[in-house]
Amino acid sequence: MRILHTSDWHLGAAHCERSRAEEQGHFLDWLLTIIEARQVDVLVVAGDVFDTANPPAEALSLYYRFLARLSALGGTTASGGPRAAVIVGGNHDSASRLDAPRDALEALEAYVIGGYDAAREGAPHADPAGVLVPLRAAGSDVQLILAAVPFLNDWRIGVRGFDASPDEQLTSMHEKFTEVYARLADKASAAFPGVPVVATGHLTCLAQRGTRVTDADGIPCEINRVGTLGAMGPGIFDERYRYVALGHIHRGFAVDGRVRYSGTPLQVGLVEGADDRKVLLVDLDVGGTKVEAIGVPVRRRLLKLAGSVEEIRTKLQALQSIPGELPPYVSIEATLAAPDAGVEAALRDFAQSQRGTSCDVVSVRTAVVRQGGAVDASSAAAFVAALTPESAFEFAWQARYGRDSVPSDPVMQRFRKLVEENSQRGEKAS
Ligand SMILES: [Mn+2]
Known part of the structure; x- marks a missing residue:
């Protein structure tokens, strides 16, 4: 058998x-x-x-x-x-x-x-x-x-x-x-x-x-x-x-x-x-x-590109279309020296403008760090203004489990689901 x-x-x-x-x-x-x-x-x-x-x-x-x-x-x-x-x-x-x-x-x-x-x-x-x-x-x-x-x-x-x-x-x-x-x-x-x-x-x-x-x-x-x-x-x-x-x-x-x-x-x-x-x-x-x-033949890749904005641009440029594969779903994790509300749109535009490759940027997460990895306190107000539910969750996570700890994808997925359910509940209630 x-x-x-x-x-x-x-x-x-x-x-x-x-x-x-x-x-x-x-x-x-x-x-x-x-x-x-x-x-x-x-x-x-x-x-x-x-x-x-x-x-x-x-x-x-x-x-x-x-x-x-x-x-x-x-x-x-x-x-x-x-x-x-x-x-x-x-x-x-x-x-x-x-x-x-x-x-x-x-x-x-x-x-x-x-x-x-x-x-x-x-x-x-x-x-x-x-x-x-x-x-x-x-x-x-x-x-x-x-x-x-x-x-x-x-x-x-x-x-x-x-x-x-x-x-x-x-x-x-x-x-x-x-x-x-x-x-x-x-x-x-x-x-x-x-x-x-x-x-x-x-x-x-x-x-x-x-x-x-x-x-x-x-x-x-x-x-x-x-x-x-x-x-x-x-x-x-x-x-x-x-x-x-x-x-x-x-x-x-x-x-x-x-x-x-x-x-x-x-x-x-x-x-x-x-x-x-x-x-x-x-x-x-x-x-x-x-x-x-x-x-099993690969049909679509899920990719994570992490680094500074420059590094991410270089990585996006290096992406090649692969015959037989659908455009990859790309998650970006950018490290910024200072808060930048426009960076997400800029990176999405940049990804779209690349000839010869096609990829779908599905998420952009940003984190502000200064030398040594600590959050820059002087720009705290701007930083808070730029916070998304996801980045807030990540900071809460790091406050609890240490700065080097990152919530795993399954945890993030559950968190997103919770946020989504919560906002749906809010819509229904309103
Ligand atoms: Mn399973």
Whole structure:
């Protein structure tokens, strides 16, 4: 059986209010060609299909159109059986919304498990869309079982709360996650003895239990109390699983040979680089498991240009159009010697005036610094006048976490969302 493992599509995600639908659609088109050309048996999406619990219609349309086209794909599969998709919910998805169309999607061989419900673990033959999904090759032989585990709220599976010490909480978290995966492996091997089992998960797992994740991992927000306890280790996955397809961390990497993150196929924010995005092709043979990474073509880059105004001009001049790519979305972070209310417009004009390149400046942030990095107090009044909600937030952040600390993109995104919601509320009220 040949699996294609991907995760964290974040359909419907925008970047600084710019739609990403074009590059998301481009990725899905490309994915279909790979699935057909490489004779994939089962597509596995390990959570965060959508960016928000209530995705825009455009994102829903991309998703359903993709599933319809996947089901209609020609060609054969590696095993000769029907082509299937197994999709689990992530922490960004609404479990119930993802689950709502599951009966209809089953007719397309797309099995959706939006949320975890222990009662639904069920008998796999009685409930083909339960957490255990049996996949058939040519004829009717079950060739592979997917233990399709979505994002699990730790409190729902009984992980000890803040009444326990951090060590006890981490231990309890390990125990409970281990129990869930072991129980599913038991059920799978009881129902289908000898059939290989593959699991999914949407969680934070690193080789060394208790490790803190870093910004380079591109974590949109921490789950399973990782912020206080650190990551879980790969020991939570029963040894009977031949492969574990994980989502949540946006960097693609192997926790160990068997437990892997595919990473997001598209840059979701500035934390993830544009290059080195991939999907994983996983072959389960009698001899063993073979994993091949396939690079996802870049359709649009999200770039950050930082420095003095002069440096930013030079960087804008150096931007080259890349054949096959859409104009990059550029975020500018300019350091100024003195407040300058006109700098934003000037930089946008300058970017527009560049021949031979096209880029879309999506945000300009400025910070006033004098030698040594401190804010110039003599121009404080002008500085305050030039403050935006974002720069005010950044200063508040630095006042609290130190001058070298910068809020990460996910934090900024949440802040912008809050500002936006707040202003919408204000409009409604007025
Ligand atoms: Mn994600």
